[in-house]
Amino acid sequence: AQKVTQAQTEISVVEKEDVTLDCVYETRDTTYYLFWYKQPPSGELVFLIRRNSFDEQNEISGRYSWNFQKSTSSFNFTITASQVVDSAVYFCALSETNYGGSQGNLIFGKGTKLSVKP
């Protein structure tokens, strides 16, 4: 069965600190997709990144970086030099593939609430 675990319920850091949000997933599929979404207080989930299971290359986008390790079934998210505007709930999600090979439904973790204080 599919499962996404975000063990950190809440994290609080001071501005400019680096912070890593952990995500561990379970799946029986060999082909799957992993996602991170940000949910600010306004409530709308904002897409951050999608990776497929064949691409283990780490990705960097500005202050954001992602570390995908199939060996440990983890897809961790690091924010460098955090800012107050990064305060939000961050969700990791997993999607297996359908019979046609296309992306299936999203299974979300419970989220990690990040508070960045000035």
Add this chain to the structure above:
Amino acid sequence: EAGVVQSPRYKIIEKKQPVAFWCNPISGHNTLYWYRQNLGQGPELLIRYENEEAVDDSQLPKDRFSAERLKGVDSTLKIQPAELGDSAVYLCASSLRRTSGSLSEQFFGPGTRLTVL
């Protein structure tokens, strides 16, 4: 380009009353999703549409929940009658199914926060 639009943003009703939520997806997005998000949890899929067809409604409590997407564009989710446990945020999302069969990422609306008293 406008994002996913949902209304109302907030709804307070008494138990046993009916309630309906409306969603207009991003223009051109043929796949539409309804999720329920309980407090402190991640969103959970209720139903997924490909155009006007509900292709996955396995998690929709069909005794009281119904949904429709008659013309393959906007969609309505209804609860009748509402129960206390239905208090949650109801999120709508849309994505584009390309001719290759692949799906774009999902874009979410702001949600409707339902409180059942």
